[in-house]
Amino acid sequence: FDFIxxxxxxxxxxxxxxxxxxxxxxxxxxxxxxxxxxEQHPARTFLNTLAKAGSQWSGGQGVSDPLYRLIRETIFKVLNDFDLDAALFTKLSNEVDDFISRQEGQRQRIDERLQEVEQGKVLAEQTRRIVMVALQERIGERELPAIAVELIKTGWQQVLYLTCLREGSGSDHWQRQLKVLDVLVWSVLPKKDDVAKGKLAELGPKLLVSLRKGLESIGFDGSDGQRLLDGLAKLHGELLEPEMAAEAPRQMARIVEPEPEIAADSETDSDNSVEELPIDHPTLKKVNTMKSGQWIEIGQGEGSKRLRLAANVRHGTKLVFINARGIREAEYSGMALAQAVEAGEIRVVDGSPLFDRALESVIGDLRRIREQGATA
Known part of the structure; x- marks a missing residue:
């Protein structure tokens, strides 16, 4: 009990x-x-069951919390009714187990829904980044005619996004849609010789057909899509016949605006930076492989709170924690959580059987005392 x-x-x-x-x-x-x-003694099983239940409670939940009341009432039943019959421990263990199982069933349903939602969010963000990288590689901060920029930003970017989301960046369809983007960008650049103009005259109509099909596949507004395609066709005509172009300079725009330069504050950066842990660090490995149901404790003392892991998305990409009522309270990357654990700000609650840990501690103490006596 000293260990406890x-x-x-x-x-x-x-x-x-x-x-x-x-x-x-x-x-x-x-x-x-x-x-x-x-190891299966009813009293030992009872203590382990109580400790498992108790590890899910923190002071912030208050003594009126159903879990706390159950533990208190169960212990007082032992104090009042125990008469050396171990069957009482079995009966009470089953009652606590039933309570925890009902709670776990509710939490598991929350976990499954949350896991699905968070997986979707991470996949959507990864897809968005893939699309932005594709645009950056092909266009960067280069200025293009405004009609082409509008077509890409409002329409074709979404075509790329949905294609990648549905079929993946390794699919043939994704590669075809990227090829359409490549041709679109090339088609709006100045054509300085007859060879380039001849190629545009050949590819321009085919490009418009491909763009129309892509926009229709995502349910893009028909009238708006027609306006953009008409504008692109007009631009192609001007590139083929420069004398057709209006006297006013062509309006240009960028897909990606250049980021403003920000003066680096080396002192602030140094203060706020936290050194990342090596990829093979034991704590990082531990949090990246956490299973739903693992409890953590944030803070210490009366202000501490215990949260339960509801979703571990993509091996530590995002870990989402809920409180005992099933309300989402915190999320971390695996690296951020591991850093907080190493800093002592967060503690991973040990869920192994309490009695076994206590007994191992006692045996370890006795072994050390014996070894010290032998060397004295």
């Missing part, structure tokens, strides 16, 4: 309740010599 009182996996209030079990457990150990050798 020092155990960080349990809140102080839960330790105080479990501490009341010292006398009943002493009686159980005296009455049954298999208490320490039998």
């Amino acid at each position: 009182f020092d155990d960080q996996a349990l809140a102080t209030e839960i330790k105080a309740l479990i501490g009341r079990l010292q006398i009943p457990f002493l009686k159980a150990a005296i009455a049954d010599k298999s208490f320490f050798s039998n």
Whole structure:
């Protein structure tokens, strides 16, 4: 019980309740010599079940919380009713298990929905980045005729996004849509010789057909799409016959605007930077492989709170935590969570059986005492 009182996996209030079990457990150990050798002893199972339930409670939930009340009432049943019959421990363990199982069932449904939503968000963000990289590689900050920029930004960018999202960046369809983008960009650049003009005269109509099909596939507004395609066709005509162009200079625009230069504040950057952990760091590996249901504790003392991992998206890309009521409260990348654990700001709650850990601690202490006596 000294180990239990020092155990960080349990809140102080839960330790105080479990501490009341010292006398009943002493009686159980005296009455049954298999208490320490039998891992399945009802009293040991009961303590492990209580500790598992208690590890999910923090002081911030208050003593009126149903879980706290259940633990308190269960312990008082032992204090009032235990008469050396270990069957009481089995009965109470089952009651606590049933309560936890009902809660876990509700949480699992929340986990599944949240996991699906977060997977979708991460996939959407990754797809958006793939599209932006494709645009950056082909266009960058280069100025193009405004009609082409509008067509790409309002229409073809979405075609690329949905194609990549549905079929992936390795699909033939994605490559074909990128090829359309390449031809579109080339088609609006000045044509300085007859060879280039001849190629535009040949490819221009085919390009318009491909663009129309792509825009229609995403449900792009018909009238707006027609306006953009008409504008592009007009631009092609002007490039083929420069004398057709209006006297006013052609309006130009950019797909990606250049980012403003920001003076670096080396002192501020140094203060705010947190050194990333190596990819093979044990803590980083641990958090990246966390399973739904793992509890963490944020902060210490009365202001601490315990949250449960509801979704681990793509091996630590995003870890989403909910409170005991199923409300989303925090999210971290694997790296950010590992850094917080290393800094002592967050603690991963140990969910291994409490009695087993306590017994291992006692055995370890006895072994050290014996070794010290042997060397004295």
